[in-house]
Amino acid sequence: MELCDRTAAELGRMLRTGEVSAREITESVFERVDLKEGLIHAFITQTRELALKQADASDRRRREGRPLSAIDGIPTALKDVICTRGVRTTCGSKILGNYIPPYDATVAGRVLESGAVLVGKANMDEFAMGSSTENSAAGPTRNPVDPDRVAGGSSGGPAAAVASGEAVLALGTDTGGSIRLPAAFCGVCGVKPTYGRVSRYGVVAYASSLDQVGPLARSVEDCALLLNVICGHDPRDSTSADVPCPDFTQALARGVKGVRVGVPVEYYVEGLDPRIKARVMDALELMARNGAEIVDISLPHAPYAISAYYLIATAEASSNLARYDGVKYGFRAAGPVPDSVRMYEATRSEGFGKEVKRRIMLGTYALSAGYYDAYYLKAQAARTLIRRDFDRAFERVDCMVTPVSPCLPFRLGEKITDPLQMYLVDIYTVSLNLSGLPGMSVPCGWVEGLPVGMQIIGKPFDEATVLRVGDAYGRMAGCT
Amino acid sequence: MTDYEVVIGFETHVELKTRTKLFCGCLVAYDAPPNSRTCPVCSGQPGALPVLNRKAVEFTLRAGLALHCDIRERSRFARKNYFYPDLPKGYQISQYERPFCENGHLEITGDDGLPYAVGIKRVHLEEDAGKLVHSASSFGESEFSLVDYNRSSVPLLEIVTDHERNPLRSAFEARTYLEKLRQILRYIDISECAIEKGQFRCDVNVSIRRPGAREFGNRAEVKNMASFRFIAEAIDYEVRRQTEILESGNEVPQETRLFDEQALATMTMRGKEDAPDYRYFPDPDLLEVEIDEAFIERIRSAMPELPDHRIDRAMKAYGMARQDALVLTRDREISDFFEACLVSYPDGARIGRWITKDLFKALRDAGLSVQDSPLTPEAFVRLLGMVDRRVLTEAVARSLLAEMVRSGGDPEEMVRERGLEALQDGGELRKIVDEAIRENPRAAARIREGEEKTVDFLVGQVMRKTRGKAPAKEVREMILAGLRG
Numbered sequence A: 001m002e003l004c005d006r007t008a009a010e011l012g013r014m015l016r017t018g019e020v021s022a023r024e025i026t027e028s029v030f031e032r033v034d035l036k037e038g039l040i041h042a043f044i045t046q047t048r049e050l051a052l053k054q055a056d057a058s059d060r061r062r063r064e065g066r067p068l069s070a071i072d073g074i075p076t077a078l079k080d081v082i083c084t085r086g087v088r089t090t091c092g093s094k095i096l097g098n099y100i101p102p103y104d105a106t107v108a109g110r111v112l113e114s115g116a117v118l119v120g121k122a123n124m125d126e127f128a129m130g131s132s133t134e135n136s137a138a139g140p141t142r143n144p145v146d147p148d149r150v151a152g153g154s155s156g157g158p159a160a161a162v163a164s165g166e167a168v169l170a171l172g173t174d175t176g177g178s179i180r181l182p183a184a185f186c187g188v189c190g191v192k193p194t195y196g197r198v199s200r201y202g203v204v205a206y207a208s209s210l211d212q213v214g215p216l217a218r219s220v221e222d223c224a225l226l227l228n229v230i231c232g233h234d235p236r237d238s239t240s241a242d243v244p245c246p247d248f249t250q251a252l253a254r255g256v257k258g259v260r261v262g263v264p265v266e267y268y269v270e271g272l273d274p275r276i277k278a279r280v281m282d283a284l285e286l287m288a289r290n291g292a293e294i295v296d297i298s299l300p301h302a303p304y305a306i307s308a309y310y311l312i313a314t315a316e317a318s319s320n321l322a323r324y325d326g327v328k329y330g331f332r333a334a335g336p337v338p339d340s341v342r343m344y345e346a347t348r349s350e351g352f353g354k355e356v357k358r359r360i361m362l363g364t365y366a367l368s369a370g371y372y373d374a375y376y377l378k379a380q381a382a383r384t385l386i387r388r389d390f391d392r393a394f395e396r397v398d399c400m401v402t403p404v405s406p407c408l409p410f411r412l413g414e415k416i417t418d419p420l421q422m423y424l425v426d427i428y429t430v431s432l433n434l435s436g437l438p439g440m441s442v443p444c445g446w447v448e449g450l451p452v453g454m455q456i457i458g459k460p461f462d463e464a465t466v467l468r469v470g471d472a473y474g475r476m477a478g479c480t
Numbered sequence B: 001m002t003d004y005e006v007v008i009g010f011e012t013h014v015e016l017k018t019r020t021k022l023f024c025g026c027l028v029a030y031d032a033p034p035n036s037r038t039c040p041v042c043s044g045q046p047g048a049l050p051v052l053n054r055k056a057v058e059f060t061l062r063a064g065l066a067l068h069c070d071i072r073e074r075s076r077f078a079r080k081n082y083f084y085p086d087l088p089k090g091y092q093i094s095q096y097e098r099p100f101c102e103n104g105h106l107e108i109t110g111d112d113g114l115p116y117a118v119g120i121k122r123v124h125l126e127e128d129a130g131k132l133v134h135s136a137s138s139f140g141e142s143e144f145s146l147v148d149y150n151r152s153s154v155p156l157l158e159i160v161t162d163h164e165r166n167p168l169r170s171a172f173e174a175r176t177y178l179e180k181l182r183q184i185l186r187y188i189d190i191s192e193c194a195i196e197k198g199q200f201r202c203d204v205n206v207s208i209r210r211p212g213a214r215e216f217g218n219r220a221e222v223k224n225m226a227s228f229r230f231i232a233e234a235i236d237y238e239v240r241r242q243t244e245i246l247e248s249g250n251e252v253p254q255e256t257r258l259f260d261e262q263a264l265a266t267m268t269m270r271g272k273e274d275a276p277d278y279r280y281f282p283d284p285d286l287l288e289v290e291i292d293e294a295f296i297e298r299i300r301s302a303m304p305e306l307p308d309h310r311i312d313r314a315m316k317a318y319g320m321a322r323q324d325a326l327v328l329t330r331d332r333e334i335s336d337f338f339e340a341c342l343v344s345y346p347d348g349a350r351i352g353r354w355i356t357k358d359l360f361k362a363l364r365d366a367g368l369s370v371q372d373s374p375l376t377p378e379a380f381v382r383l384l385g386m387v388d389r390r391v392l393t394e395a396v397a398r399s400l401l402a403e404m405v406r407s408g409g410d411p412e413e414m415v416r417e418r419g420l421e422a423l424q425d426g427g428e429l430r431k432i433v434d435e436a437i438r439e440n441p442r443a444a445a446r447i448r449e450g451e452e453k454t455v456d457f458l459v460g461q462v463m464r465k466t467r468g469k470a471p472a473k474e475v476r477e478m479i480l481a482g483l484r485g
Helices: A008-017 A022-040 A048-063 A106-113 A156-164 A180-186 A220-230 A274-289 A302-323 A340-351 A354-367 A373-393 A419-426 A430-435 A463-477 B054-066 B171-187 B228-247 B293-302 B307-318 B322-329 B332-342 B348-366 B377-388 B394-407 B411-418 B426-439 B441-448 B453-465 B472-484
Strands: A043-046 A075-079 A117-122 A146-150 A169-174 A189-192 A212-217 A260-264 A293-297 A399-403 A439-447 A450-458 B005-015 B078-081 B091-094 B101-109 B115-127 B131-134 B145-148 B155-161 B200-209 B220-223 B255-260 B265-271
Touching (some): A008 A022, A008 A220, A022 A048, A022 A117, A043 A156, A048 A117, A117 A156, A156 A169, A156 A180, A156 A212, A180 A189, A180 A439, A180 A450, A189 A463, A212 A220, A220 A439, A260 A274, A274 A399, A302 A373, A302 A419, A302 B078, A354 A373, B005 B171, B054 B155, B054 B293, B091 B115, B171 B200, B171 B228, B171 B332, B200 B228, B220 B228, B228 B255, B228 B265, B307 B322, B307 B348, B322 B332, B322 B348, B332 B348, B332 B377, B348 B377, B426 B441, B426 B453, B426 B472, B441 B453, B453 B472
Parallel strands (some): A260 A293, A260 A399, B220 B255
Antiparallel strands (some): A169 A212, A189 A212, A439 A450, B005 B155, B005 B200, B078 B091, B115 B155, B200 B220
């Protein structure tokens, strides 16, 4: 097996024994990039020179017996929505096509300070709005499993990079499923932590009350290693939770005996590809055989989740994206304009893609005078009810299992012309963002050569149980 | 012409004197080079997030308490969304449905001479925008504008009067309100309120209606006038303009107007249809602010004494007349000086008079404010003490004061070094009085005939000879005794 295809945990062991160097790992990754990137297009910006320097520094540290962390020397990709000082950060948009942040996001800082090697900034749907990474101004990312199909979105770049060996670890963001969906589509693991677990400072905002940063990797263990680096209170983010972070690797190798696994009936209805349902059911059966207790539960307000999400997220986004006006940074429309209003109009019309403009208009509408109560406020009320459904159900179960996506990875261009069809792909994932709960996608089988992902949902701040179940399942099923 | 009832409301924005900005650690500075006091947060960089300045909240609650407001237990910030180059995020973080303070009042003396508790609807906290500098002297002539974000996110207090509950009713009351508000805010030490530095900005709403009418007339909002005088002019102009409109049978349009300082008139800026929809919603980047009783109590007990309280105390404890007390407490610095003197000088009325008459004059002549003068309250008290003990005459004390106001100094030392002690020796004094009488026979004659005025002249002559060191009262008695026997 090539170095670039190994897990971070394995590579960590090999680095510790001296069997391999960070430089060799990084070179292996870039060889794969040279081979695959032309087709896959997982990256917007590669930081090859920097990466090699970082790898050498990592090797030096290791020789001196002072590695910075368990992922010191591991090649990592960062979704291009995460600000990296001095390194172009575009959010997949023309309007930030030339933006070089003057500061690091807190998570970027933590990853770099852990000694990880930065492969590059990964491709994404523009401003994280999308489920297929077809909305990127830099062009789509293709699914390494089947390059005629999408990698999922909006963290398609991070997922594809990890799946194709162009990075070992990656950080993505998840607002409505944007880590979990691409993870499922590309056959890797992805975690959306509890809202507030990971700092959002320096992570370009799409929907402030829904966004979270999380790991994508080839194993649950690798996700745990990365979570250990990025989780924790940040005083620069007022929504960051001041709760202690456990060592997430402690959750591993603990089996599922006695774990009560909830199965929400509303998630297994018409519209779900029966083959996907079958794979998830198989997984549940395997868990049951290994001591888990499977419990039917109901989340009655589930049908309102998509509507609530697309009102709240777009409303917050319409405000968060108001700062892209060509005044201070980024793209400004060329040519003379009579006044600032025209400049704003030209800049934003040219700088934003179609989907972004669509969502800004939707969100503006939902917040406008006369409609605020009926749309935004109502959606927030629905959100509270959705959260309450989970709280009530969690009195009887420790976690829940659902599909990640109602459909298999679709072909490029298949859904892009029908926005509502595209929105429905998020149907199983958005509730977690609305309720702030942690969730993980782990591969649970194949359908006609395409990967299927299983979503594990946990109680607030109980990533440990989510990781435990996902890791245990992987061992049972014979994959990492 | 019918006499209309005038309803006036104010929205006042006050810049708080916190060390750092409202949502980031940048220092608040007035004259720094452009864009030198910025960071990712206040310059609206992608990914930046706000963190609330606790001191700004304390200052807000201080103002709320001073204005007798109810303080909310749970308060929330809201985004006010609009596009303008000086607003880096494309929205201002302000407050909408749940401001920190509501339903207060500020007592002034109304048009009728009676106390009037002007209604305060709310006091809330919000961030300031940056500054635009246009390339030409007017916006219309400019080819480009430059943006400076130093001021972006400086904390502002917005204080809004209640147009339904005890509104302001005239330009006079409006001016009184603004002066009192400014005084209180300076007293509680949350802002310098320097109008020329933009630390105290007023937008005024004016509407008129028939007396007894239940509904309000349409209002005109006049924004950002540069002085209290202009505000009064704008109000008067608006009342006249709106009266003319109503008298000719038309309706006053609801609109925003600008004030022209040359013409002393207002003109249309923006009509009701163009009024923006700010799409307020609670800011999801900031949590609810919970204020508990203990926090409020701490602020209340640490609050500086308010002017009305000091006025009351001056009148009750020192028997001062209201007018004198008002003058003494108008500026916090003078009032503080007075309070400092009272620590070692119990006769408040006497020292109050010396401050408002003699100290004020000395400061005026020197062109200094009391806080810029090196004169200390202790030195002032010692000076007055010497006058009380008759070691110094009032005349000499006044000239010493003029010097101390400019260059400080210890009065006892100065008196000792220069031999300025009052003439105590009766014999010596007698000789000088006789001399003055001899040298001024015509004056002496007039005094003998009963003229009072000329006595002052002779006293003045004695003062000249003794360089002010003769005690005036005794000199006067000696002259009268000597000439009228």
